[in-house]
Amino acid sequence: MNDEVNQEVIVARGVKRTYSDNGVPVEAVRGIDLIITRGEFTAIVGPSGSGKTTFLNLISGLDPVSEGEVRLNGKKLSAMSGRELSDFRRDNIGFIFQAYNLIPVLTVEENIEYIMLLQGLSRQERHQRVEKILAEVKLEGYADRLPNKLSGGQRQRVAVARAMVSHPSIILADEPTANLDSKTGAELLDMMRNLNQTTGMTFVFSTHDEMIMERAERLIVLKDGLISSDETRQ
Amino acid sequence: MLTFKIAFRNIFRQKRRTFLTILTMFGGFTLAAISIGWADGTYNNIINIFTRNQLGHIQIHHKGYLDRPTLYKTITDYEALGATIENIKNVEAWTPRIFSAGLVSVGDKTAGVRIIGIDPVRENNTTLFNPKIIDGKPFSDTAAFEAILGKGLAKILKAKVGDKAVIVSQGADGSIANDRYTIVGLIDCGDEISNQTSFYLHIDDASELLVLSGRIHEMVIVVDHLDHVAEATEEIQKSIDNPELDVAPWQVVAKSFYRAMQADKKGSWISLFVIILIVAVGVLNTVLMTVLERTREYGVLRAIGTGPGQIFRLVIYEVAIMAVISVIVGTALSLLSLHLLSIYGIPFPDNGFEYGGVVFTHGYAEINLISILAPTIAVVLSAMLVSIFPAVRAARIAPARAMRMH
Ligand SMILES: Nc1ncnc2c1ncn2[C@@H]1O[C@H](COP(=O)(O)OP(=O)(O)OP(=O)(O)O)[C@@H](O)[C@H]1O
Ligand SMILES: [Mg+2]
Numbered sequence: 001m002n003d004e005v006n007q008e009v010i011v012a013r014g015v016k017r018t019y020s021d022n023g024v025p026v027e028a029v030r031g032i033d034l035i036i037t038r039g040e041f042t043a044i045v046g047p048s049g050s051g052k053t054t055f056l057n058l059i060s061g062l063d064p065v066s067e068g069e070v071r072l073n074g075k076k077l078s079a080m081s082g083r084e085l086s087d088f089r090r091d092n093i094g095f096i097f098q099a100y101n102l103i104p105v106l107t108v109e110e111n112i113e114y115i116m117l118l119q120g121l122s123r124q125e126r127h128q129r130v131e132k133i134l135a136e137v138k139l140e141g142y143a144d145r146l147p148n149k150l151s152g153g154q155r156q157r158v159a160v161a162r163a164m165v166s167h168p169s170i171i172l173a174d175e176p177t178a179n180l181d182s183k184t185g186a187e188l189l190d191m192m193r194n195l196n197q198t199t200g201m202t203f204v205f206s207t208h209d210e211m212i213m214e215r216a217e218r219l220i221v222l223k224d225g226l227i228s229s230d231e232t233r234q
Numbered sequence: 235m236l237t238f239k240i241a242f243r244n245i246f247r248q249k250r251r252t253f254l255t256i257l258t259m260f261g262g263f264t265l266a267a268i269s270i271g272w273a274d275g276t277y278n279n280i281i282n283i284f285t286r287n288q289l290g291h292i293q294i295h296h297k298g299y300l301d302r303p304t305l306y307k308t309i310t311d312y313e314a315l316g317a318t319i320e321n322i323k324n325v326e327a328w329t330p331r332i333f334s335a336g337l338v339s340v341g342d343k344t345a346g347v348r349i350i351g352i353d354p355v356r357e358n359n360t361t362l363f364n365p366k367i368i369d370g371k372p373f374s375d376t377a378a379f380e381a382i383l384g385k386g387l388a389k390i391l392k393a394k395v396g397d398k399a400v401i402v403s404q405g406a407d408g409s410i411a412n413d414r415y416t417i418v419g420l421i422d423c424g425d426e427i428s429n430q431t432s433f434y435l436h437i438d439d440a441s442e443l444l445v446l447s448g449r450i451h452e453m454v455i456v457v458d459h460l461d462h463v464a465e466a467t468e469e470i471q472k473s474i475d476n477p478e479l480d481v482a483p484w485q486v487v488a489k490s491f492y493r494a495m496q497a498d499k500k501g502s503w504i505s506l507f508v509i510i511l512i513v514a515v516g517v518l519n520t521v522l523m524t525v526l527e528r529t530r531e532y533g534v535l536r537a538i539g540t541g542p543g544q545i546f547r548l549v550i551y552e553v554a555i556m557a558v559i560s561v562i563v564g565t566a567l568s569l570l571s572l573h574l575l576s577i578y579g580i581p582f583p584d585n586g587f588e589y590g591g592v593v594f595t596h597g598y599a600e601i602n603l604i605s606i607l608a609p610t611i612a613v614v615l616s617a618m619l620v621s622i623f624p625a626v627r628a629a630r631i632a633p634a635r636a637m638r639m640h
Contacts (some may be wrong), residue, residue, distance in 0.1 A: 057633075062634040064535055083542065086536060086540065091539070103240065115538055181397065
């Protein structure tokens with residue numbers, strides 16, 4: 001493999017997803033071709049129902065494509081079994097969700113540790129990484145809190161830490177700021193951008209928020225399940 | 235470990251529901267344990283009293299004696315036989331008996347009787363003979379032409395302690411057998427028929443009267459616990475190894491009594507089944523609700539790389555932890571209740587009942603392994619079984635769809 005292909009972290013070709021809504025077919029994604037390269041900081045925007053969530057789910061293997069193919073780090077997702085897919089996600093993708101989706105019974109530290117535990121990292125390694133990432137998301141001293149004792153912004157920072165701590169190559173975030181006020185949302189985005197630049201991880205996130213869009217390096221606009229514009233700013 | 239930690243903490247999320255679920259399992263467990271322990275205890279108690287009264291736990295006869303008793307189907311050299319039996323594990327005591335029929339006269343009254351020759355010391359060790367004597371005294375240890383009469387027979391013959399009784403019967407050699415005995419005691423055998431027909435003699439007197447030359451008709455054995463009867467029967471059979479002799483447990487000797495006990499015992503197993511059903515429905519309800527509620531969470535766990543097997547275990551562990559808590563608490567309460575019930579018992583309705591001449595007023599529980607083990611298996615197994623389906627469903631959740639749920 002040459003270097004250029006190696007740089008292609010996400011490759012979508014002719015990707016379609018059709019749902020059946022009580023027998024009526026709903027074409028959520030109608031044919032998307034897209035290449036995202038290493039280190040990009042990309043926003044996917046578009047009106048409600050345009051297929052942002054669906055597309056993110058397709059490129060992370062959470063949802064199978066109806067047509068077309070998705071390659072992540074050169075691996076074809078549709079060729080993997082359920083178990084392989086979940087291991088692949090664990091090792092390659094960090095997720096951030098709109099509704100935080102932390103494990104409510106685990107403390108901040110345990111939530112962040114979770115994926116590393118699945119990966120079987122040593123206790124020492126885990127501890128070091130948790131300390132480091134907590135500092136990076138500015139949550140020192142919160143390690144032993146339960147999620148419901150945190151503000152929305154703090155929770156989402158834990159989610160960012162959880163997504164990044166296992167050093168995945170891709171961070172996918174579906175409307176990570178939708179539940180936050182705009183100031184907190186902007187702060188979170190700045191923090192993500194910062195981490196993107198220091199770690200070189202690839203970020204793809206969807207959003208509705210104009211202020212958030214401005215912070216993106218590349219802006220992909222979806223409309224009715226298709227890409228209507230795709231521009232990269234310098 | 236991680237899965238277990240989450241499962242454990244999940245238990246505290248819906249405290250009310252967890253409490254009710256544990257209560258269902260614990261309640262089912264305790265009810266089952268107490269009903270089995272009580273039924274076993276009560277029946278074993280009845281069987282114990284019944285077998286200890288006369289029957290014994292195991293009997294040995296000459297082949298065919300039980301079906302058609304005759305004077306001639308005898309056991310020879312019972313002392314040697316007894317010496318062998320004594321050494322068998324769990325055997326507590328044995329005693330020889332001689333049976334025949336005869337006519338007894340006291341004064342001008344005459345009645346048909348069942349002559350029973352017993353070894354006074356051994357009989358008392360085996361079936362507690364002496365405490366049943368209600369008037370007079372027990373036999374002397376050696377033969378002294380003494381007789382003990384059933385209290386009903388004494389009434390028929392208008393006999394009292396100190397009177398002379400003359401018996402006429404037939405010896406094994408065909409001769410007319412007759413002799414005179416002093417009535418030394420009256421006995422309450424337990425049931426009316428025995429009381430009206432029993433004429434006890436010292437075994438040596440009976441042997442001489444009937445010209446049996448030391449041969450006997452029946453050997454009665456008791457063991458230390460009802461649970462050991464089957465094993466001891468087998469052991470005895472093996473070690474005496476004589477095709478001429480029949481070794482039979484009380485279940486065979488007293489078939490109708492045994493059947494009556496069996497029929498009643500089934501009731502407690504039906505109640506166990508009903509309890510399993512209640513536990514199963516209760517647990518199923520909880521697990522289904524939990525899985526439905528946490529669908530989104532399972533979706534997230536799957537998304538971030540948790541395998542389906544771990545989700546399955548997460549659901550199963552949660553139920554298992556609740557089941558274990560229920561069993562532990564249930565065992566503690568059941569043991570305590572059974573212990574108290576084994577001491578104080580529960581009175582039977584209508585002042586109890588009579589069986590085979592023995593009056594039973596109270597049912598006493600028994601603490602045995604099965605009364606804890608059966609409910610443990612029942613509760614754990616039914617809880618696990620009903621959880622499998624919801625757990626598989628949780629494991630199979632499609633993450634994308636699950637996370638769209640609210
Ligand atoms: N599981 C499904 N079954 C049926 N229809 C679905 C399913 N998932 C998504 N859809 C439909 O697909 C279309 C795209 O949905 P999607 O959630 O991807 O849009 P979105 O851009 O993320 O919207 P929003 O901004 O509201 O989150 C919508 O019309 C939605 O109703
Ligand atoms: Mg969406």
